[in-house]
Amino acid sequence: MTSPDPVRLRVWQALASLWLDTELQDHQLRWIAAELRASGLPREELEAIYLYEVAPLLWPNLWTPAGAWAGFDAAWLAAGCERNRQRRASRWHRGKCRLLRWLMTGATLGDWRQVQLLLDQEFH
Structure with a gap:
């Protein structure tokens, strides 16, 4: 596997914070x-x-009783996100993600919306 784009890696690492088991x-x-x-x-x-x-x-980290709260292993995160990036072209992957959207993102939606508002403030 090739090394992921460093820009994308920083995005993955930042977004991963939304799934830590902490407020x-x-x-x-x-x-x-x-x-x-x-x-x-x-x-x-x-x-x-x-x-x-x-x-x-x-x-799954936010649906387990004692999920990771200090951070995710950087190599594991990069490898998993890169696999999913490559799968994005697949109709099956996109459909599965849309079908399971609430399950996968429900616990992060409040924080994600706050991040989006912060982005909107800077883009306008």
Whole structure:
């Protein structure tokens, strides 16, 4: 496997924070938004990365009694998100993600919306 794009890697790492088993503070949400903004990726692509690349890998963490709270192994995160990035072209993967959207992202939606609002503030 080739090394992932460093910009995308930073986006994955920032978004992964949404699935940690901890309550995120305002400064953490601002950091996530800043990392996403610094990527230079369009808003639609950031949303697709959230749903199709990061969520399918990390959602189980928030549905287990004692999920990871300090962070995810960087190599494991990169490998899993890269696999999901490659699967995005597949209708099956996109359909599965849309079908399971609430299950995969339900616990992160409040924080994700806050991050989106922060992004909107900077884009306008």
